[in-house]
Structures are given as C-alpha cells and as structure tokens.
Amino acid sequence: MRTSTTAIIGAGTIGIASALWLQRAGQKVVVIDPNEPGTGASHGNAGCFNGSSVVPMSMPGMWTSVPRWLLDPLGPLSIRMAYMPSLFPWLWRFLRAGRRAEVRRQAVALRALLGPTLPYLKQLSTAAGADDLIREQGHLYVYRSKQSLDGDRFGWQLRSDTGVALDWMNQGQLREFDPALSPYYTHGVLIRENGHTVDPGGLVRRLAEHFVRQGGAIHRGKANGFRLDGGRLQAVETDNGVVQAGSAVVAAGAHSNALLKTLGDWVPLETERGYHVMIAEPESQPHVPTCDASGKFVATPMRQGLRLAGTVELAGLEMAPNWKRAKALVELGRQMLPGLPDEVVEERLVLWMGHRPSLPDSLPVIDRASRCPDIVYAFGHGHVGMTAAPMTGHLVADLILGREPKIDVAPFRRARF
Ligand SMILES: Cc1cc2nc3c(=O)[nH]c(=O)nc-3n(C[C@H](O)[C@H](O)[C@H](O)COP(=O)(O)OP(=O)(O)OC[C@H]3O[C@@H](n4cnc5c(N)ncnc54)[C@H](O)[C@@H]3O)c2cc1C
Structure with a gap:
C-alpha cells in the first residue's frame, strides 16, 4: 500500500x-x-534576505561588460575555458533571457516569490527559536561614480516598478550612514525592507x-x-x-x-560557482550587508566575523576550486572598508566555494x-x-x-x- x-x-x-x-x-x-x-x-552564501532582488542575472547589453570582467583578475566573472563547450548552450539561453521584455516578466515573477520573504521566514524561525540569527536592518548598494550608477538604471527602475522602496544617498549621507565605508563611494541606495542572517548554514x-x-x-x-x-x-x-x-x-x-x-x-541547470572569505575578528565591517555594485560582491557582518561573498565562476560541478578567487575578495573588501589591514594573516581567513543552482532566466x-x-x-x-x-x-x-x-x-x- x-x-x-x-x-x-x-x-x-x-x-x-x-x-x-x-x-x-x-x-x-x-x-x-x-x-x-x-x-x-x-552554508556559505552572503546571508541576504533581499525581497528586492528582482533584477535577473542576464540583463540587456550586459554582454558588452563581459570581456572587461573576464580580463580583470579581481573581476566578478570567470569562465574556465575547458568548460566552455559544455557551457555554450546554457550561455546562449542566458543571453536570450536578457531581452528587455523577458527581463520585465522575470522581475515581476521574482518579486512575487521574494517580496514576502521576511514574514514567511519569521513564521518558521520563531517556531524554531531561531530569530536570534535574523536581522531586519536593510541592505545597502554602493557606487564609486555617477557613471557606474547610471549603468544600473534599468535595474533600479525594475525594482521601483515592482514596488521596492529605494532611499537614495549621496556621498555625505553615505559617510554619515556608515563611516566604515570607503570615502570614495559617491552614491548609495538603501533598501530598508531587506534583512539578513548572521549565520546562513x-x-x-x-x-x-x-x-x-x-x-x-x-x-x-x-x-x-x-x-x-x-x-x-x-x-x-x-x-x-x-x-x-x-x-x-x-x-x-x-x-x-x-x-x-x-x-x-x-x-x-548550470552551476554558477561562488566564493566567500570569512575574516575572523575584523578590524572593520559595515553596519548592514553592503554590495559593491561594480565589484558585485557583498560584505555581510556575521556571527563568526566579516563575510565577503560573491563572484561567478562557470566551471561546472566537478572542477577543483580556484582559491585565488576567494582570496581576491579580501582585496576587494579592503577597497570597500579601509579600516581592514593591508595584510590579513591566513589563520584569520576561512575560504569557501559553493554551487548556485542556476537556470538561464x-x-x-x-x-x-x-x-x-x-x-x-x-x-x-x-x-x-x-x-x-x-x-x-x-x-x-x-x-x-x-x-x-x-x-x-x-x-x-x-x-x-
Ligand atoms: C557566494 C554565494 C552567495 C550567495 N548569497 C546569497 C544571498 O545573499 N541571498 C540569497 O538569497 N541567496 C544567496 N546565494 C544563493 C543561495 O545560497 C542558493 O540559491 C541556495 O542556497 C540554494 O539552496 P538549495 O537548497 O537549492 O541548495 P543547497 O543548499 O546546495 O542544498 C542542496 C542539498 O541537496 C543535497 N543533495 C544533492 N544531491 C542529492 C541527492 N541525489 N540525494 C540527496 N541529497 C542530495 C546536497 O547534499 C545539499 O545538501 C548565494 C550563493 C553563493 C554561492
């Protein structure tokens, strides 16, 4: 039976x-x-509960940035050439998913799925006695120039069109909001509805x-x-x-x-491999999870220290991690948080790689x-x-x-x- x-x-x-x-x-x-x-x-993600994450990965015109990203050793994207033949059909679908009308449709679907996250999560976490691992303090995006912010305008329009409230910040307001951040950031956007966990795993x-x-x-x-x-x-x-x-x-x-x-x-289904580095007892960390919009990484204050997470590596499920990509996040973190020391001793670092399960749209x-x-x-x-x-x-x-x-x-x- x-x-x-x-x-x-x-x-x-x-x-x-x-x-x-x-x-x-x-x-x-x-x-x-x-x-x-x-x-x-x-286990190793950036811990962000971003109901505002309605901007798909494939966006109109994004392919024009790809050569620059691939050439930059600290860049947000890397592709292992040996994996390219297996990847090609997925990449083709990914590029086609980035057409304007498709992207608008994806954003609406994502908002419905992600918007109610915190109230739904709280029902589960409260019953489990896990609310101490959750923060509801917002999420900050930071930019180094107006030009860089302008490059993301369509993404911000999508968020706004799907009902996400945005608080725009200038250089002075950013300094006041979080003095730990580099003074070189000229623009920021705070999304107050978002939350995070201080220990995802x-x-x-x-x-x-x-x-x-x-x-x-x-x-x-x-x-x-x-x-x-x-x-x-x-x-x-x-x-x-x-x-x-x-x-x-x-x-x-x-x-x-x-x-x-x-x-x-x-x-x-493809895997977008991502990396993190944890810095134990960091000299500096942001108030709230903060995303460097051009570096495409997030700095999240966590229980075990500062987590710098992000980057996309297209290399499938089997290839060995390239730990240089995790270590590169330390340098990016230093650029965001000048209070971090020039050298962080290896003993204070934990490196991790994980497999995002990703569909092209x-x-x-x-x-x-x-x-x-x-x-x-x-x-x-x-x-x-x-x-x-x-x-x-x-x-x-x-x-x-x-x-x-x-x-x-x-x-x-x-x-x-
Ligand atoms: C660097 C990085 C940063 C990220 N930051 C964020 C963020 O800030 N916010 C956010 O929302 N998301 C973030 N993500 C994405 C998020 O982590 C993933 O989308 C999410 O964890 C996927 O969850 P899952 O349960 O589908 O997969 P997993 O957590 O990978 O779980 C799948 C489970 O299935 C098990 N399994 C596999 N095969 C079998 C089998 N045959 N039989 C039984 N069990 C099996 C595995 O052992 C594993 O435990 C990030 C991801 C990365 C890599």
Missing part, C-alpha cells in the same frame, strides 16, 4: 523550508541527504533541528531514483536503502538534474514531474535561494497537498525550456 509520507531530497534551505511547511500542515515528512542539513550552497541547521524535534525524520543517503507503479510514486531509492513515500520533492540544488533524468525530464523550477504528479521539483534558485526558500517551501506544500498556490506558479514551470 502507498504511504502518505513525503520524501524531500535535499536538506538545503529549499528542502528544509519545504519540510517545515508540510509538517506544519500535518504531513509526515522525511528529508533525504547524504550530508548534514545546510552544508551545500545554503546555522539557520538552516536550527530549522532542521526543529523539524526533527517536531517528529520529522532525516535519512542519511544519496537519492538515486524513484519507484513508480502505474505512474504513482511508491518509494525513493537511495544508496542507503529505499524510503517509502507517496510524494517527493526534488530540492537537490545544483545536483537536481541527475534525478530529473531518471524521470525523463531535463532542464538547462534566473527563475527556479517549481513544478510537478511530467511523468508523475506525486513528484514536485523545487530547485534552480541561483543567486536568491536563501531569500526564496520560505515562499518556495510554501508553494511546494501547496502543490503536494493540492491547495491553491499562494502566488502564480506559471513562471516557474519546467516546460518553459
């Missing part, structure tokens, strides 16, 4: 948020992962612990495929036994396509499998997965339980590719 249990594959922020919403609705849930919760991409783990305390199960194993009977799910197969389940969620981040293939589905897939209505896909959140998790998890629960989804899920359909 089929069990009513839901198996969630992946204990990242998306899987754990889905598990919690389902559990709150009375569903029996087991989370499957070979690793500890919150140790994938959800710790937050996911705290939520997972609550899930277990409430009766949820965690199965240590790597999911390999599904047992179907008459098109209905019977169980999930793992390298550590079979998990009986009447419904399942694929929330395996950048690794999700391997599971889709076993169901005859495929989407153009900067939107996730939140949809049912084509061959089995019991299996829901929830992955591909790219640069905004921490922010998107609370609403994504709610939508997953809506789909599994047959409820009307809170927002329109049509933009997140698998079949758009």
Whole structure:
C-alpha cells in the first residue's frame, strides 16, 4: 500500500523550508541527504534576505561588460575555458533571457516569490527559536561614480516598478550612514525592507533541528531514483536503502538534474560557482550587508566575523576550486572598508566555494514531474535561494497537498525550456 509520507531530497534551505511547511500542515515528512542539513550552497552564501532582488542575472547589453570582467583578475566573472563547450548552450539561453521584455516578466515573477520573504521566514524561525540569527536592518548598494550608477538604471527602475522602496544617498549621507565605508563611494541606495542572517548554514541547521524535534525524520543517503507503479510514486531509492513515500520533492540544488533524468525530464541547470572569505575578528565591517555594485560582491557582518561573498565562476560541478578567487575578495573588501589591514594573516581567513543552482532566466523550477504528479521539483534558485526558500517551501506544500498556490506558479514551470 502507498504511504502518505513525503520524501524531500535535499536538506538545503529549499528542502528544509519545504519540510517545515508540510509538517506544519500535518504531513509526515522525511528529508533525504547524504550530508548534514545546510552544508551545500545554503552554508556559505552572503546571508541576504533581499525581497528586492528582482533584477535577473542576464540583463540587456550586459554582454558588452563581459570581456572587461573576464580580463580583470579581481573581476566578478570567470569562465574556465575547458568548460566552455559544455557551457555554450546554457550561455546562449542566458543571453536570450536578457531581452528587455523577458527581463520585465522575470522581475515581476521574482518579486512575487521574494517580496514576502521576511514574514514567511519569521513564521518558521520563531517556531524554531531561531530569530536570534535574523536581522531586519536593510541592505545597502554602493557606487564609486555617477557613471557606474547610471549603468544600473534599468535595474533600479525594475525594482521601483515592482514596488521596492529605494532611499537614495549621496556621498555625505553615505559617510554619515556608515563611516566604515570607503570615502570614495559617491552614491548609495538603501533598501530598508531587506534583512539578513548572521549565520546562513546555522539557520538552516536550527530549522532542521526543529523539524526533527517536531517528529520529522532525516535519512542519511544519496537519492538515486524513484519507484513508480502505474505512474504513482511508491518509494525513493537511495544508496542507503529505499524510503517509502507517496510524494517527493526534488530540492537537490545544483545536483537536481541527475534525478530529473531518471524521470525523463531535463532542464538547462548550470552551476554558477561562488566564493566567500570569512575574516575572523575584523578590524572593520559595515553596519548592514553592503554590495559593491561594480565589484558585485557583498560584505555581510556575521556571527563568526566579516563575510565577503560573491563572484561567478562557470566551471561546472566537478572542477577543483580556484582559491585565488576567494582570496581576491579580501582585496576587494579592503577597497570597500579601509579600516581592514593591508595584510590579513591566513589563520584569520576561512575560504569557501559553493554551487548556485542556476537556470538561464534566473527563475527556479517549481513544478510537478511530467511523468508523475506525486513528484514536485523545487530547485534552480541561483543567486536568491536563501531569500526564496520560505515562499518556495510554501508553494511546494501547496502543490503536494493540492491547495491553491499562494502566488502564480506559471513562471516557474519546467516546460518553459
Ligand atoms: C557566494 C554565494 C552567495 C550567495 N548569497 C546569497 C544571498 O545573499 N541571498 C540569497 O538569497 N541567496 C544567496 N546565494 C544563493 C543561495 O545560497 C542558493 O540559491 C541556495 O542556497 C540554494 O539552496 P538549495 O537548497 O537549492 O541548495 P543547497 O543548499 O546546495 O542544498 C542542496 C542539498 O541537496 C543535497 N543533495 C544533492 N544531491 C542529492 C541527492 N541525489 N540525494 C540527496 N541529497 C542530495 C546536497 O547534499 C545539499 O545538501 C548565494 C550563493 C553563493 C554561492
């Protein structure tokens, strides 16, 4: 007989948020992962809950900046040439996604997914006793020249058009708001509605612990495929036994396509690898998460120190990290925060690389499998997965339980590719 249990594959922020919403609705849930919760991409991100992140990665005219970024060793983008042939089809879709009308459509979909993040997150974090890891102090973007700000005007227009309130700052106001920042910043934009966590991996783990305390199960194993009977799910197969389940969620981040293939589905999922460097006991740090808009990195004050995170490296899932990219963030951080010393001893640095799960149009897939209505896909959140998790998890629960989804899920359909 089929069990009513839901198996969630992946204990990242998306899987754990889905598990919690389902559990709150009375569903029996087991989370499957070979690793500890919150140790994938959800561990090392910049921790920002930016409901304002409606600007997709592929923007009109962006390709003109690519050669400059690639030539700059501290630049925000790097592509491993050996990976280029595999990457080309994704890059082509990525460029096509950056047409003006497409971008406007993506921004509206992102706003619906990300806008309600903090109230949704707080429902989960309060129940889990994890509110001490969350701050609601806003997010600051800083620019070194008016020309550089003007280059981002379309992005700011998109934010404003989708209902994000923007506080514009001049050089003097920036100095007053945060004296730790370099005086060379001439323009800034503060978005007060945003928040952040001071420990992204710790937050996911705290939520997972609550899930277990409430009766949820965690199965240590790597999911390999599904047992179907008459098109209905019977169980999930793992390298550590079979998990009986009447419904399942694929929330395996950048690794999700391997599971889709076993169901005859495929989407153009790529990994945008990102890096961070943590500086323990930093001499200087910003008041609120601060993004250098041209360097495309974020400095976030965290529990364990200052986290400098960002950059995009296109090199797939297997190639070894290039730690020079993480170390380059120290120099960028020094340019933002002149109070940091010229040399930071290695012992104070922690370097990390993680895999953003990215689809070319900067939107996730939140949809049912084509061959089995019991299996829901929830992955591909790219640069905004921490922010998107609370609403994504709610939508997953809506789909599994047959409820009307809170927002329109049509933009997140698998079949758009
Ligand atoms: C440098 C950097 C900075 C970022 N900053 C931000 C930010 O400030 N704000 C924001 O919103 N987002 C940010 N992101 C993006 C965010 O981190 C990701 O979108 C998000 O963590 C993705 O979550 P996930 O649960 O889909 O994937 P993951 O956290 O990677 O979790 C996937 C899980 O699935 C498991 N898994 C994989 N395959 C299997 C299998 N076959 N069976 C079982 N389990 C499996 C893995 O072990 C892993 O635990 C950033 C990302 C990076 C890299």
